[in-house]
Amino acid sequence: MTIRTELRDSLIVAKKEFKILSRKKALVIPLFLFPIIMIVFFGYGMGGTVKNAPILIVNDDTGRASSFLVQEIGNYSGKYDGNPMFSVTYTKDMSQSEAESKIDAGIYKGVLLIPHDYSDSIAKNESTSLTLLTDSSDTTTSGIIVNFMKQLLAKTGSVILNVPNIYGNLEYLDFLTPGIIALTVFMGSVATTGSAIAGEKEDGTLVRMLMTPVSKRSVILGKTIYQLILQLARAVVLIFAAYLLVGFHMNGSWLIIALVLVIFTLGGVGMGIVMSSRVEDMESFFQLNMLVTMPSMFVTGVFFPLSSVPNWMRYIAYCLPLTYAIDAMRAIMIKGQGLNAISTDLIILSLFAIVTFTLGVHLFRREA
Amino acid sequence: MEPIIEVKNLVKVFHSRGRKITAVNDVSFDVFKGEIFGMIGPNGAGKSTTFSMLTTLIKPTSGIIKVSGFDVDKQDDKIRPLIGIVPQKLSLYPLLTARENLELMGNLYNVPKNVMEEKIDYYLELVGLEASADRYTGGFSGGMKQRLSVIAAVLHDPQILFWDEPSTGLDPQTRSVIWKLARKFNDEGKTLVFTTHYMEEADNLCDRVAVMDSGKMVALDNPESLKESTGSANLEEVFVHFTGEEVRD
Numbered sequence: 001m002t003i004r005t006e007l008r009d010s011l012i013v014a015k016k017e018f019k020i021l022s023r024k025k026a027l028v029i030p031l032f033l034f035p036i037i038m039i040v041f042f043g044y045g046m047g048g049t050v051k052n053a054p055i056l057i058v059n060d061d062t063g064r065a066s067s068f069l070v071q072e073i074g075n076y077s078g079k080y081d082g083n084p085m086f087s088v089t090y091t092k093d094m095s096q097s098e099a100e101s102k103i104d105a106g107i108y109k110g111v112l113l114i115p116h117d118y119s120d121s122i123a124k125n126e127s128t129s130l131t132l133l134t135d136s137s138d139t140t141t142s143g144i145i146v147n148f149m150k151q152l153l154a155k156t157g158s159v160i161l162n163v164p165n166i167y168g169n170l171e172y173l174d175f176l177t178p179g180i181i182a183l184t185v186f187m188g189s190v191a192t193t194g195s196a197i198a199g200e201k202e203d204g205t206l207v208r209m210l211m212t213p214v215s216k217r218s219v220i221l222g223k224t225i226y227q228l229i230l231q232l233a234r235a236v237v238l239i240f241a242a243y244l245l246v247g248f249h250m251n252g253s254w255l256i257i258a259l260v261l262v263i264f265t266l267g268g269v270g271m272g273i274v275m276s277s278r279v280e281d282m283e284s285f286f287q288l289n290m291l292v293t294m295p296s297m298f299v300t301g302v303f304f305p306l307s308s309v310p311n312w313m314r315y316i317a318y319c320l321p322l323t324y325a326i327d328a329m330r331a332i333m334i335k336g337q338g339l340n341a342i343s344t345d346l347i348i349l350s351l352f353a354i355v356t357f358t359l360g361v362h363l364f365r366r367e368a
Numbered sequence: 369m370e371p372i373i374e375v376k377n378l379v380k381v382f383h384s385r386g387r388k389i390t391a392v393n394d395v396s397f398d399v400f401k402g403e404i405f406g407m408i409g410p411n412g413a414g415k416s417t418t419f420s421m422l423t424t425l426i427k428p429t430s431g432i433i434k435v436s437g438f439d440v441d442k443q444d445d446k447i448r449p450l451i452g453i454v455p456q457k458l459s460l461y462p463l464l465t466a467r468e469n470l471e472l473m474g475n476l477y478n479v480p481k482n483v484m485e486e487k488i489d490y491y492l493e494l495v496g497l498e499a500s501a502d503r504y505t506g507g508f509s510g511g512m513k514q515r516l517s518v519i520a521a522v523l524h525d526p527q528i529l530f531w532d533e534p535s536t537g538l539d540p541q542t543r544s545v546i547w548k549l550a551r552k553f554n555d556e557g558k559t560l561v562f563t564t565h566y567m568e569e570a571d572n573l574c575d576r577v578a579v580m581d582s583g584k585m586v587a588l589d590n591p592e593s594l595k596e597s598t599g600s601a602n603l604e605e606v607f608v609h610f611t612g613e614e615v616r617d
């Protein structure tokens with residue numbers, strides 16, 4: 001059996017997998033849509049951008065610096081759509097407690113208090129402070145407002161921004177997206193590989209295929225090629241969807257992302273093969289799958305940083321390969337880091353791939 | 369007569385849930401080139417297990433099998449292109465059409481594309497499936513699936529055909545199609561080995577019949593001699609003569 005024939009056979013197998021997948025409409029759509037929904041849902045729920053957030057500016061100052069500041073806030077609009085982030089209302093002579101009651105009543109998401117000596121102090125180059133009140137119950141919007149104000153004031157120099165409560169986190173979405181991609185690729189590669197094999201066992205087609213001159217290696221290689229293409233395609237679709245829908249910014253190298261995902265997919269495929277070798281039909285596969293992949297979903301820090309979980313949970317997370325894939329994806333996609341920064345992750349993921357793949361090939365028998 | 373399959377002291381032991389099952393117990397026989405060779409025997413006699421070993425799907429526990437002169441143990445990749453298999457358990461991809469299922473098989477057997485398309489059209493018409501060629505096989509009747517399985521196993525022009533219970537559960541019309549195909553392929557010089565639970569089918573088609581029971585081959589001869597030697601009027605009586613009346617688990 002030459003390498004050429006093996007490769008040819010594996011492409012036949014891969015093509016067949018794609019053809020069958022394309023006819024499982026009930027599977028294809030969620031396969032691509034589910035992670036997107038997850039990002040939009042969580043992204044808007046806990047992070048994301050804001051539109052037309054009502055803001056009150058209490059300006060007790062009449063100088064040039066304050067009117068410049070007020071103008072800039074009023075004119076600012078979001079990056080990815082034409083809608084302004086804030087809808088600004090102006091007033092003066094309002095106490096902080098009165099402003100707080102307006103926020104309590106839900107009329108404003110934020111109130112900026114400009115003291116009467118603001119412009120004077122700026123002109124004299126003295127330090128001065130502004131007070132920003134935000135709606136602490138809406139973590140998303142308040143986080144964005146605070147961040148925006150910080151950026152704005154950074155240009156002005158010696159202004160201290162007084163923020164009574166800082167909530168929310170503009171980076172949640174950026175934090176979430178790489179994790180969702182890793183999770184999606186992991187769950188997807190394990191579940192689609194394993195369930196396809198279990199299904200082929202159930203309807204006898206796997207045995208039938210292994211009765212032909214095609215080698216076991218070619219069958220596995222074909223399924224792997226199919227998975228690599230499928231999972232990389234899902235990751236790309238997901239990254240673009242995150243960009244278009246929630247304004248996710250991709251900072252790192254696509255090539256390094258592909259490398260991480262290829263290695264991780266190999267591990268997932270291996271794991272799917274190992275798991276399917278333990279079952280005789282699809283239903284038992286999905287039960288096993290639930291047991292094996294569920295902990296990964298909740299323990300590995302897809303949705304929250306591992307630094308914020310109790311120790312015992314962190315130790316479990318360190319035993320799960322998904323943790324390292326998420327770590328690598330975040331390092332590349334958010335921080336724009338390169339191979340050096342993720343070398344430990346890559347080594348662990350490669351080991352995972354080698355172990356599951358070797359075991360999978362070993363357990364994937366010709367004997368039905 | 370020239371043997372195309374040689375089997376010596378074949379044994380297969382399964383270990384399942386701590387239990388030891390001797391599915392095939394010291395079986396020896398030859399199949400001659402160009403004959404139709406039938407295997408009959410009660411459920412669990414070991415027919416399918418023997419088939420699985422002859423077709424290189426599972427390895428014997430002990431014993432020797434040669435197919436077309438090749439050893440199943442060491443030269444299984446030489447044997448696989450020479451044989452065409454219709455398994456007992458029908459195995460078509462339900463989300464592929466009849467034609468796509470055939471093309472997949474043809475491709476896996478490395479049948480050249482131009483030859484393959486011609487053959488597929490020819491065989492689809494031969495078994496009356498040309499109108500259903502582009503339908504998913506998931507919606508096929510048992511008879512349609514069986515006809516398709518039979519032609520899927522012959523696209524690569526194998527020397528030996530293995531059909532495991534090709535006519536179980538089929539209506540008389542489909543069964544007669546299967547018989548016609550058996551004779552046609554045999555006339556083309558192919559050797560056919562098949563199993564059946566229909567005695568008149570074995571009587572009608574076979575040059576020789578082997579009777580298996582509890583992993584042993586208890587008789588092997590042409591239908592006429594089997595009837596004569598046991599004083600039976602038909603193969604049904606031969607079957608009962610060798611395997612008794614008791615129902616198997």
Ligand SMILES: Nc1ncnc2c1ncn2[C@@H]1O[C@H](COP(=O)(O)OP(=O)(O)OP(=O)(O)O)[C@@H](O)[C@H]1O
Binds near residue numbers: 384
């Ligand atoms: N993979 C396996 N593991 C364990 N036992 C098996 C396995 N395959 C077959 N057996 C057992 O071996 C024996 C022979 O089975 P086999 O399928 O060869 O019988 P058969 O003659 O084809 O029967 P049938 O007419 O019902 O098809 C049976 O007892 C069966 O339960």
Ligand SMILES: [Mg+2]
Binds near residue numbers: 415
């Ligand atoms: Mg059987």
